[in-house]
Amino acid sequence: MRTLELAGGAVPVIGQGTWRMGEDRSAHKLEVAALRQGIDLGMTLIDTAEMYAEGGAEEVVGEAIAGRRDQVFLVSKVYPHNANRKGVAQAIERSLRRLNTDYIDLYLLHWRGQYPLEETVEAFERLREEGKIGRWGVSNFDLDDMHELASVSPANACATNQVLYNLEERGIEFDLLPWSQQQRLPVMAYCPIGQGGQMLGNAALAQVAARHAATPAQVALAWLLRQDNVIAIPKAVRPEHVTLNAQAAQLKLDAADLTALDRAFRAPQRKQRLAMV
Numbered sequence: 001m002r003t004l005e006l007a008g009g010a011v012p013v014i015g016q017g018t019w020r021m022g023e024d025r026s027a028h029k030l031e032v033a034a035l036r037q038g039i040d041l042g043m044t045l046i047d048t049a050e051m052y053a054e055g056g057a058e059e060v061v062g063e064a065i066a067g068r069r070d071q072v073f074l075v076s077k078v079y080p081h082n083a084n085r086k087g088v089a090q091a092i093e094r095s096l097r098r099l100n101t102d103y104i105d106l107y108l109l110h111w112r113g114q115y116p117l118e119e120t121v122e123a124f125e126r127l128r129e130e131g132k133i134g135r136w137g138v139s140n141f142d143l144d145d146m147h148e149l150a151s152v153s154p155a156n157a158c159a160t161n162q163v164l165y166n167l168e169e170r171g172i173e174f175d176l177l178p179w180s181q182q183q184r185l186p187v188m189a190y191c192p193i194g195q196g197g198q199m200l201g202n203a204a205l206a207q208v209a210a211r212h213a214a215t216p217a218q219v220a221l222a223w224l225l226r227q228d229n230v231i232a233i234p235k236a237v238r239p240e241h242v243t244l245n246a247q248a249a250q251l252k253l254d255a256a257d258l259t260a261l262d263r264a265f266r267a268p269q270r271k272q273r274l275a276m277v
Contacts, residue, residue, distance in 0.1 A: 015045030022056025080113020171272035204264035
């Protein structure tokens with residue numbers, strides 16, 4: 001699978017999301033198996049958070065990577081209400097325990113909260129110095145947030161910004177994405193195939209998929225990955241969906257495909273408020 005550089009290492013352009021995992025005990029075995037299958041297929045970046053099922057998703061990930069920790073690039077996130085010096089130190093210990101590991105490759109602030117960014121950065125830097133995280137980054141930060149972060153952080157300290165980005169939600173293309181690409185800052189796209197299936201039912205998307213003997217979800221992923229420095233983190237539990245996600249990295253869209261998708265899903269013409277879920 002194609003890779004890009006993130007936090008000083010090479011990671012696959014398609015990883016595995018875990019939002020909503022860990023919420024249903026009856027699905028536990030299926031979720032663990034799906035993540036293991038994804039690792040086998042080269043989707044070795046796994047994204048989770050202490051928020052997901054209040055730690056339940058981290059427990060699923062911990063079981064899935066048992067005995068394979070050195071094969072995985074592990075991403076987790078801290079709640080904003082834990083993002084002060086004391087809270088970060090305590091939150092990382094809980095996450096490490098649930099993940100059954102002694103370090104997290106990339107640790108993100110889930111979204112902005114009440115604490116000054118300078119304090120959160122200081123706490124993250126301390127974790128990095130202690131070897132509990134490899135690098136740190138942010139999630140759900142708009143361009144003004146990134147400028148403020150840069151003013152209180154060591155140069156190039158932030159490794160990524162994870163944001164909502166898909167065919168339906170293209171707002172970051174107006175300013176945040178171009179800035180990130182100029183800075184060579186990787187963008188992690190969450191919910192890359194939308195939510196609830198409405199986007200995947202679009203006629204134009206279906207037509208492009210049919211031309212490539214692919215699924216609409218694969219086309220949606222390929223559309224994101226046509227760009228440099230973008231990582232998609234779809235979530236899948238069914239084995240066939242895991243396989244299809246991994247295969248999407250090989251799909252190449254042509255100019256006619258991109259034109260059709262641009263007509264169906266319009267690019268932003270002005271600044272938009274950063275979309276979040």
